[in-house]
Amino acid sequence: xxxxxxxxxxxxxxxxxxxxxxxxxxxxxxxxxxxxxxxxxxxxxxxxxxxxxxxxxxxxxxxxxxxxxxxxxxxxxxxxxxxxxxxxxxxxxxx
Numbered sequence: 112x113x114x115x116x117x118x119x120x121x122x123x124x125x126x127x128x129x130x131x132x133x134x135x136x137x138x139x140x141x142x143x144x145x146x147x148x149x150x151x152x153x154x155x156x157x158x159x160x161x162x163x164x165x166x167x168x169x170x171x172x173x174x175x176x177x178x179x180x181x182x183x184x185x186x187x188x189x190x191x192x193x194x195x196x197x198x199x200x201x202x203x204x205x206x
Contacts, residue, residue, distance in 0.1 A: 122185045129178035133171050140167035 143164055149156040 119185050119189055122181055126178045126181035126185070129174050129181065133174035133178060136167055136174065137171045140164055140171065143167075 143160060145160075147153060147156045147160070
């Protein structure tokens with residue numbers, strides 16, 4: 112069963128990396144300028160920044176979901192694995 116523990120650890124590390132990426136991207140989005148002095152191009156620049164902020168928010172949501180789902184999946188499978196191990200232990204005790 113040690114092979115599975117390594118995979119669980121790797122999956123949890125992936126979940127943590129998704130969360131770290133989410134936090135970094137969220138901080139980047141929060142630091143984006145909301146006003147620029149671009150002369151005649153100000154409206155165009157602000158339109159581009161709004162699109163970047165919108166897309167950044169969508170990526171933050173995706174990373175948040177990925178981190179959460181990975182952690183939930185690992186917890187579910189870890190619970191199944193532990194339950195199966197206990198069944199085999201109990202069976203071994205009965206024999």
